[in-house]
Amino acid sequence: MIDHIRELILAAARRAHADGTLPSDAFPDVAVETPKMDNHGDFATNFAMLSAKVQKMAPRRVAQALVDHMVDPDDHLDRTEIAGPGFVNFFLKPSAWPPVVGRVLSEDQRYGASRIGQGKRVQVEFVSANPTGPLHVGHGRGAAVGDAVANILACCGYDVQREYYINDSGRQIRTLGRSVFLRCREMIGEAVEFPEDCYQGDYIRDLAREVIDAKGADFIRGDEDAALNHCARHAADAILAGIRADLENFGVRYDEWFSEQRLYDEGQVEQSLEELKARGVVYAKDHAWWFNTTAYGDEKDRVVVRQNGLTTYFASDIAYHRNKFVRGFDRIIDVWGADHHGYIPRMQAAVEATGHRREQFQVILVQLVNLLRGGQPVAMSTRSGEFVTLEEVVAEVGRDAARFIFLTRAYDSPLDFDLEVAKQRTNDNPVYYVQYVHARIASILRKAQENGMAGLQWSAEAGRRLTEAEEIALIKALDQYPRVVDTAAENLAPHRVTFFLMQLAALFHAYYNKHRVLVEDPQLAAGRLGLILAVQKVIRNGLALLGVSAPEQM
């Protein structure tokens, strides 16, 4: 509907320019909004205020020119008015709204989809936790955000790929191997001092037990390098398998699991460094190689090859992001924990230095999760080994509740996640509030079947019977949904969808409590059944974007 209003405004402006009322044809981007107050109409535009300067006319006179030239072929407008400093307010006839229901019903699962992505290839890389320990709740938030962003972009016409980057080389894996190896030696009765910089969690002991069971105590006592390597490989493989299982259980499926080691094996790290040396942005100093990231806005240059000849993590990350573009993505999005924000400038430098535009690379910085139980903080520390894993959270509160709650905040806002609240089936817990609408409508539809009302079909005639204020309010909300999805895509902000769904759910519950759907009058019943079916479809579509199920019964 909003696009329709925009067309009316633009057409009126063109007409006004054609007959000389408006001197300039330099029209601003037509902004149409839905005013907060009912007495400001269903839609309003600030066209006149934005145009005043270029038209050299007072805003209210520009507004008058628009109103005078407004043509309404569909007969949707009840009236227009000029208000305040120069707003043009549009009041629609009630009859303008019901056709929206018909559109939702016919577009069905496609309702809300758009083509703003123009088929551009975009990659969303998320979670990418090092395979040195199980996923925790923070990773869960990143997974929920990344997956939902990918869903939303796909819905808006982007060609989306989901990727997990596996940090399977480097020091952390060696530390992991050493941690397991030392626990092995402990278990076969040797006195060892377990260093603080090793991984402390109980899962390390479990892995050590597996190694001993498979290879025997003599293997641990034998060649130390061989044992260490085996421990590292076994631990990394086992932990990665666990991560994959956790994510699958969380409803996240990746298109690609990309190995860091592969970049080394294929010589891509070396190749990208050589390219950067050739371009003169990587230089030698103090027996190390440095990337001139300050030239791209970083606060200091960064080492890519250390004095000892080993590459840094940054070096492989340069190669990795170069590789992403080589694979043909127009745009790449990384989802990181907020504690990595200091890393952004050097990564932007890498993207630009490898010949791409800064806007082609975006980072979603997800703020931390405060895990609570009954209002009390739950201790979370990887070092002490005391943390609540994603797997445990999902097992306790369920996948749907976890995903929904992760998406009830803007990602740049810290999130309190209370386990007790998350598993409660009360209105403290918004996921059930929304899902309940879907189930309740399903129940009404079942009831309609039983009552022999299944044959009632939506029609324009039935739509004309939808005149109650609550019905118009619901339809207006349905009408806004496609714009909500577009805005969520433009801002990479899934919580917009979450908030919309809670609002739509509230409107439905209010309607339900006030009006009966299954009434005697067949036309009215047909109209109301069509309306609630449309609500159900939008709830389902929206929940799907969030990766949350839409149950028929609860």
Add this chain to the structure above:
RNA sequence: GCGCCCGUAGCUCAGUGGAUAGAGCACCAGCCUCCGGAGCUGGGAGUCGUUGGUUCGAUCCCAACCGGGCGUACCA
């Protein structure tokens, strides 16, 4: 010190330059012979951290300051 994020109702948070700033929770008072009460209706609550600036118009953009979080490795 420097950099990034955040300061909005008692609490948790929405609000990507528009008119009189919203929701949930909490608190108080009501609503089930009727399609699912995991629901609904009504009520109070604010110098949008402070001060300047840009603008016809600022919670939103800019600057400075105050307060909180995070980061500031030849770690990953």
